[in-house]
Every structure is written in C-alpha cells, then in structure tokens.
Amino acid sequence: MAGKEWTTVNPVGSRRVIVTKQLPGDRWLGVLRGADCQVDICMSESLLTLDEIKAAMGDHCDGAIGQLTEVWGKDLFAALKRAGGKAYSNYAVGYNNVDVAAATEVGIPVGNTPGVLTETTAEMAVGLTFAAARRLIEADTYMRSERFKGWLPTLFLGELLWRKTLGIIGMGRIGSAYARMMVEGHKMNVIYYDLHRKADMEDYISAYSAFLKDQGEEPVFCHRAESIEEVLEKADVVSVHTVLNENTYHVINRERLGMMKKNAILVNSSRGPLIDEAALVDHCREHPSFRTALDVFEDEPDMKPGLKDLDNVVVVPHIGSATGWTRQGMATLAARNVAAILLGYPAWNHEDISPFLEDDPPKAAPSIVNAKALNMPLYGA
C-alpha cells in the first residue's frame, strides 16, 4: 500500500480487515485475530484521503473500521462492496460522518460504539463547565506567565453554579449522565429540551429531590421545556448533547445566542456544527461575561477566526471520550461489530452493551445502526 505507513497484524488470517488509525490497547486485535482476520492498520496520524482508503481496500477487504474524521459515503461503501466487504464499524458512537443509507443500499451493516463513552464524555462536559465558570485556563496562563503577585479580592471572579439552573439540549445518554453529575454534585435545577419526554430522568431527579427535602435541604427540579428558546432564556449553563443532523445543524445560532443570559455558559462536547461558531465568536467578543467551552468545532480541526484570541473561551481538541478505558472499550466494540458480522452472527438488540466488554461475550454484533433497515436477524429472536 503506497502513501501512508501501514502495518499488518496476523498476515495468515483468511479474512482481511483494514483499520484507518491505530487504536489503543491490543484487546481489539485479539477479537479480530479470533475471527481469523489479517488486520492492516494505518499508523499515520494524518488523515487518509478517500483514494488512500480505497487503495488500502484493494480488491480484497472483508471489513473496515473507520474514524469520525473520514467521510464514509457512497463512494467508499461501493469500493468496500467491490472488495468483498461485508462490515463497517465507525470507531465512535456518533456516525454523522457515515452515509448509513448508502451502506444499507449495498447491504453493508454499519456499527458504532455506544455505552462506553457516556460517563467519560459527561465528565468532560463537567470539566469544561467549571473551566469556563471559574476561568481556569485564564488563571493557569496568568500563573505560568508569572503575573501572580499575591491574593487579591478581585482576581478572576467567576460564576457560582451551586443551585443555579442547568439547561440541556438533547437529554440522551450523555446529556442525562451530565445532568445527574451537575444535579447531585451541585444541586442544580434542570430545564431540558428533547423531542421526547425523558420520564426516567424526571423520575430520578424527583426522587433525589424528595431525598433532599427529607434531609432538610432545598429540593431540585427537572422540567421539560416547550422550546429550545425557553431553555436558553432560563438557564445559567447550557450544554448541547444532541446528535448532528440536518435538523440540528446550527441549533445554536446568532439569534438564539442573543436569548441567553449575558453571563451564561455554553458548553459543547457533541459536534461542532451544532453551534454557529462565527456567531459565537461575535457573541463572546461583545459579551465578555458570557463564557463558552468547546471540545468540538464547526470546521474541525480548524477554529473560526478570532475564537482562540478570546479570554472567555475554553477550547480543547475533541477529547471528550479520551480516557484509556473508554478508548479501549470503543476499540473492542468496533472490532466485535466487524468480527461478529464476518462470523455470521446476528445483531444485539439491547441498549446495554456491557456484556461485550467481558471475555465471553454474546455471539452477536453489539451495535449495528442499520440492523433493522437490513432486516438483520436479532440476537435471541
């Protein structure tokens, strides 16, 4: 394979799987080896072009594990199909980079890696929230530049979040985990917008609220808003956790930014294009007490001009899921998705994927997003 550097593991395998980036740990390799796969891994940190991915597939490729930084569209799925491919897994829970319909059209199951990112990404959202609220990056920079000359009553005043209102846009798995951390840790009240009512979350917070009352403490509430606008107007912190699709692109736009409190905090650990980043730059510039903390960017890996120059902005390089446990878990799930399909197993039909992190997992593919569209048999059905 010309171009980027590749390495081959288990060259004697009768099946062939390409993996477009090195993945952490080696458990995932054991999974693919166990399915008699030769595994070709791209060792380069720079992005592969579509042509390089096609060249890597060549005329024999049974499966592929790809990255959220690659566009897996018609072109790549047609090439995978031509090479004899039967399975693809994204090394991510999000799959907005994948044209699932195109994969379905050529009969290729598409896997993703849910479940292992939930708490890890929620913890990152918590970290970002406090980094913004308590101005940690500005203060760190100040220390490193040796400007600290002694304690001052006015140095780096930030926002207290205790018992304030938390706004969540998209109360899915990660949004719910983040909400619970902020409610239980900081007694925040929750106002959320989601297409569906999250009764389990509401019940959980109401039971927690009853517990607080029992302890002689102020209760907390969880309220489902009628609109995104209601969340933006009422919340002190707004964290975006929805998926990216044509309905959620720029869900936070210029007009909606204008509805937020002037000293609000906006956090995004989901996908960059959910926020109109150029409008956010203008908003942060005009409102120095407004703060934002971003793990993801509209034109990732680039930032919109001006973003990095603002003190009221915290930026980190899409590391929401970056813990060893999570990234190794993602690798295990991606490998199990591909191996299971190649071995002819059905699709798992439960939200809980934890059995696939065990040594003796069910004989199924843990998470296939187009299983239904492909009429795949379901485990135990």
Ligand code: DGY
């Ligand atoms: C995902 O899996 O979708 C994440 O963005 C990776 O951190």
